[in-house]
Amino acid sequence: MSHHPAPSGSALTTRNPPSRPPRRTPRHPLPAQAVRLGWDDGWQQTLDRLADDRAALGDPTGDRAEVARVTRVDKGACEVLLTDAHTGSTARWAPRLTRAAGEDPAATPAAGDWVVIEPSDLDGAAWALTDVLPRRTAVQRLGVSGTSHTQVLAANADVVAVVAGMVPDLDLGRVERLLALAWSSGARPAVVLTKADLHPDPAAALGLVAASAAGCDLLAVSAPLDRGLEPLRAWLADGATVALLGASGVGKSTLLNALLGDDVMATRALGAEGKGRHTTVTRELHLAPGGGAVLDTPGLRSVGLSGEEDLAEVFADVADLADDCRFADCSHTVEPGCAVLEAVATGVLPRRRLDSWRDLQREAAFQARRTDARLQAAWTSELKSRTKAYRARPDKRR
Template identity: 55%
Template sequence: MSAELQALGLDAPTADHLAALPGELVPGRVVRVDKGLSTVLTEDGPVRATWSGAVLAAIAADPQATPCTGDWVALRSWPDDRITVEAVAPRRTAILRAEVGGSSRGQVLAANVDVVAVVVGLHPEPNIGRIERFLALAWESGARPVVVLTKADLVGDADSVAEDVATAAPGADVLVCSATTGEGLEAVRSLLDGNATMALLGTSGAGKSSLVNALAGVELLDVQAIREDGKGRHTSVRRELILLPRGGVVIDTPGLRGLGLQEAGEGLAAAFPDVAALAAQCRFKDCAHVTEPGCAVQEALEEGALSVRRYESWVKLQREAAYMTRRADNRRQLEARKAWIQAKDYRRDSEPRP
């Protein structure tokens, strides 16, 4: 394994998988994707690659197999100077959200991430419910979730706000920083130790691009001022992998105004461990946590041990995740039935006729 690929975050199991593939293939990591083309960084530099027939077939069977930013792939060079992505290595982790169009399939935002940084601007005041939603997605990815509060130079109570956020983010570190003054940046940089990959998630105007520039020490990404109504403008328009000069990899993502969960059962339990622990104590296993007798969640609400705001946020996300699970189950059943009918028709047509 070359030093260049190690710097990009290549681990031994993925390297072994790519090396075992037949043919003269070159490993690389997807930097960005543009309409069927992937920009891939190899040990010899970046290349542009189209998708092979095998990859296109995999995508047709499962859209989540589409190469995305952070994927490790195997490349083939052709005599006519074409380069194709021949295979995508299994993903260690993947940030998956529900597709914007309402499909029951999920969209992979980034792959092979070690840290998911939920980036939230301290100005205007953070939306705690939105942070919980992002954290559920981050936990579900299999990576380490962290909340990074930016724009500390614009407020006078950053530490107080961080305490409130930490209460809503059990199990996740909460860091405060300023890309303008440099406050807290070393703590954020430490998340990239060991050539780690960190994906940035957040709404437009959260300060993701400014944070990337501060970590890189140079102006790599455009930065736009926040609008007068407090909403951010979309600066990043695509997911892009950036190798930082001091080591580590950052994946910047466009601002997400809508973030639907995709079957985030484990992620929700990890984002709400306090509520999950209470739910496990209910008298009935199928407790809906509304009016049932012996409901530990309702008892905690009455005693003030659980805030109404956090309970309502949990209920909303639980319902959303359950809905998406039902839709995905229905889709899988329909696909299985379609495949069974096709196989039955094939067997019938292939049988010898008397």
């Protein structure tokens, strides 16, 4: 006789069913579609923790809750892909999400996020988005129009590809700025130089970015000729999410279409080379046919650093040189024995690169101070209102 324990559906439990299952985590046996979307055991654990937290707060996730991945964010709603479906669904923000996002802007869903959704009507055709799972990686920029919040451009990307065109001109300063974002996202940074077919010497263009892209994968590609896309295809085949960041017109959507083998995103019409035209206007995640996903973004005009970026990775060569300066707090401007200035003088370090590093550092430091000032101001007013409340307490009155 076998000594297997009684199956859980034994007579006893059938006669005395527990009023509710001990755990109310949405169950996911990792169907193929889920894995293609990027779901894994780590995400399952994150989901389990979230469900436990909600249960502990007396606000458990519903029995019919599901996880889904956000492909696009609209006002008050998201387009999502469920882990067992091939077509998208719309999920409106549940009141608890609206509340959470009001308290913490980081709780606002972004393209690439994993979220919990629940049916919001009886036939299960409409969904309500209740939670955003904590992100593994996030590309963030300073919120527009001087707001204090940062904005998430891409959530849970495994690779953040900074895309730049070799022609008409390679904007190195912008590559460095975007690389600062890519490095601080927590994802693997890459630099993709497009339009190699239009450049007389693509190798020379690669050489120009080599220092900035130290420690990153650096590719030269031509989407129309399908050249140089192999590393991107290999990442996707591994199930990775690749986010594309870059200025308008550099060829992000063209790259997406080439990787997906289908014209899923509109690209700028040939000859429509006018400035300031943005062809892509929303951030969108697209599932690749062989697995993995590509997150296309609208061209970035201005990208403000939030002050949390670590520029040491993007300017590793400058940081290395600075180690050899005579003074530990050398500002690399006028000091004797400055190894950085010496390298500029001898042509080892391009002047442009030192200037770019200075500009970005100044900006990051300024933003970090601003954030500090904001925190300081918030704290001061908090203290004031506390003092007021204390003074107003009846037992303090005479």
